[in-house]
Amino acid sequence: MLQALGISGPAEGAYRALLRLHSATAAAVAREVGLGTAAARRALGELTEAGLAEYQPGRRSWQPVDPRLAVTALVRLRRQGLALAELAAARLATEYDDGVARIRPSGPAEALSGREEIAARLRELLAGAEKEILVIDAPPYVAAEDSLRFGEAALARGVSCRTLYTAEGLALPGAVEEVRRMAALGERARVLDAAPVKLIVVDGARALLPLSAASWATLPDAAEEGPRPAAGPGGAAAPAASGASAASGTPEGPGAVLVRPSRITDALVALFESLWRQAVPLSPDEPARGSTLDSTGERELRDLAMLLAAGLKDEAIARQLRISQRTLHRRLARLLAELGASSRFQAGIQAVRRGWVRD
Incomplete structure (x- = not known):
């Protein structure tokens, strides 16, 4: 408990012994805690220096300081130190920025080449x-690790994260589970039929985007602190595309560009916001009011409604849900019946009203 304030384990044990005994010699503390006498003296010395105990020379013993005073004072000192x-x-x-400015090109954009450089700048x-x-998060997915999973660590420290998926990416096996997992962490997600570019923008000021289809393939260590890469949105192998062997750009040329605060980043943010307004929101996994289904049955129909709203074709939906076409048709009939709809269009309207898909 007190180790967070810089107090060692033996010293904390000695302090707790003093709290119980109120006043004790080093030998008594040693017996109480199970330390040697020399170790107990060192622990008591640490407590005295930290203001948690007071030495009484006449009795050759130590007395604890009220924790409401002593520990509060340590907390205050730690806050000041922080x-x-x-x-x-x-x-x-x-100083770091000054050093970087001397070795990196100036201007609104910086070309990056090579897997290690791109991964380092992404981190x-x-x-x-x-x-x-x-x-x-747009295709083409040129390698299994190509679709990067953003937001986990950032969300944990209170950073907002909005992700635009494409219908192609959402059709990858496991994508629904990944979207649901990230939504539980606080990510807001929408889906588009297609997107013009893969893109990351941080704080509306800096952006990173590839210069070729193969630029962001296989960045397995892209973000220890930040979100880590995945094999497509859901962790499964994505369809290969030409150029997959050139994992992160060629040594001869740049593979990505880092854009600094400028009109360019303003334009990229505007592009994202325009696409965001056009995209279909993906609903978080919450129970719907008025449903007569059990949780498993409702989740199946919610997933189906979400994929239908995303514009996926039946074949892609069946592959995503890992079911046959026949099972898909039966589940679609259940969806229509549950929503009281006679067509997919009506089902979409009712799914929005239920909160399964947001309008």
């Missing part, structure tokens, strides 16, 4: 996210 560390980090960041970009990450 505040100073934050100031130091800001100063060090300025840097995501680790610096403070407000919002915008992602367009």
Whole structure:
């Protein structure tokens, strides 16, 4: 408990012993905690230095300081230390930026080449996210790891994440499970028939996008701090495309471009927002009111409604749900019956009203 405040384990044990005994010699503390006498003396010395105990020379014993006073004081000191560390980090960041400016090209955009450089800049970009990450997860998927899964660590630290999936990406095996998992973490997701480019924008100021179809293939360590890559949105192998062997651009030319705050990033944000308005929202996995289905049955129909709303064809839906065409048709009939609809169009309207798909 007190180790978070810089107190060692033996010292915390000695402090707890003093709280029980109220006043004790080093030998008594050693017996109470199960330490050697020398180790107990070191622990008591640490407590005295931290203000958690007071030495009584006349009795050659130690007395604990009320934790409501002593621990609160330690917390205050730790907060002050953290505040100073934050100031130091800001100063060090300025020095870092000055150094980077000397070795990196100036201007609104920087060409990146090679798998390691792209992955390193992606880690840097995501680790610096403070407000919002915008992602367009678009094909072609030239390798199993090509579709990057963004947002986990960022969401955990309060960063908003909005992701645009394509119908092709959503049709990959396991995509529904991945969308549901990310939605549970707080990601907001929508789906488009197609998107013009793969894209990441952080805080509306910096962006990363590929210059070729193969630019972002296989970046397995792209984001230890940030979200980590996946094999397509749901972790399964994606369809290969030409150029897959050129995993992250060729050594001779750039594979991606990093865009700094500029009119270019403004245009990319505007592109994302325009596509976001056109896209179909994907509903989180919540129970629907008024449903007569059990949770498993409702989830099956919700997934079907979501894929229908995304514009997937029957064959792609069956593949995504891992069911046969015959089972798909039976499930579609159940969906129409559950929603009281006579057509897919009516089913879409009722699914929106139920909250299975958002309008």
